[in-house]
Amino acid sequence: MSTIYILWLRQLKRYFRSRARIIGSLGQPLLFLLALGYGFGPIYQRASGGNYIEFLAPGIIAMSIIFTALFSGIEIIWDRQFGFLKETLVAPVSRLQIMIGRTLGGATVATLQGVIVFFISLIAGFRPTNFFMILPALIFMFLISLLFTALGTAIASVLEDMQGFQLIMNFIVMPLFFLSGALFPIQGLSGTIKTISTIDPLSYGVDGLRHTLISVGYFGIGTDFLVLGLITVVLLAIGTYLFSKIQI
């Protein structure tokens, strides 16, 4: 228990100490909110989609979460290069505990980041329909965080250095985000893009956030929760397995 706690605490300390990283990572969601939200707003309204900022904000919250979460997972590569990973791997604690501590830490940090972006979106004009639903929205944020931290850990366990980072960003993170319905409604889609969006796990995260924050959704809140939960469990299992196989 104390092992999990100290690893969780380490992730949090590192997060709060890198102010540049916190501020830096807020730039992108802000830009997306303003440029896309206000840029496409009028067209979206004319197409009788309603208020685009309302629609977009949950997607942008999800975006900031997946970037932070994935990066937290990927940090294992840094730990490997700077040697700190060895220190944890030779300690008399199970790798499962290390994995759990790290993942919870990374997920907490990502959720915090999501909450910050939530407040920023309030400033940008976003108004949730029901403030009581913020608690279930937090649960969804945490689930998305867990899922992507576990994914990051799994990826980082098999990579030796940061060379593959661009590859991951362009072939995993970007597609997951852009095809998730974070920016457009899945309702009106048809054909391949609809299939892809339905397979994308982030779609269920974004959908869950929409259900809770603006009472609009596509899959149904129960489905969102189940799919997200299930994939998280599977990825945690894969991540733990790959992490336990690390050799230095």
Added chain:
Amino acid sequence: MIDVKNLSKKFKDLIAVDNISFSVNRGEIFGFLGPNGAGKTTTIKMLTTLLKPTSGEMKLGDYDPIKEPSQARCSFGIVFQDPSLDDELTARENMEFHGVLYGVPKQIRRERIEQLLKFVELWDRKDDLVKHFSGGMKRRLEIARGLLHHPKILFLDEPTLGLDPQTRNHIWNYIKKLNKEEQITIFFTTHYMEEADRVADRIAIIDKGKIVAMGNSQELKSQTKTESLEDAFLSLTGHAIRDEEATNIERLRMGRRMRRH
């Protein structure tokens, strides 16, 4: 305490450790010497569960590092050759993290952290982030951290690399005291021959993955008909300069340097 039988490790086209066997007795200080790239660190990595051997058997105390890694990890402590601190944490936090991971009870942990940080003269800097430390300070912190819990076996991979003679002396005295008072078995590597000569009960010399000689300092000297351990070492391993494969961190530094040009 440590038993190694026919241990080998092959990387793609390189045999890093080639069928070595040795054993270290309980409470012994055992020096493991060899030129760069001889297989010292690879051997330590295998013993400390970080690397799986290609073949052979090992035993740490009662446990097999391959089959019972968790139990084996409970019986040793290690100071690594290359850095393994978290730069974004303070000196004290690094110690604290280690203490919790190794299950040192809170009261003892606090006491030892203070005692050890004072010992390596970092107590004034305890709340500074490690990234602001010099190389020597990091090295000292790393050693202090390795001594925080008192394991049955302590692995020291070139622990005193880059430290001045005063600090080296200071640290070895402490390690020898630990060895005497708590019967901790010490397994260390070093390039400072006079250091090995002074502290090691027994020495093994490894070259190109093979153990070429083993015995106490006196035996090695008379075996090679030399006056000093350094001469014995050179006579056993030759004068050619060895290359070592770049570690990750070196590759990273090289990459940065290249990008800057």
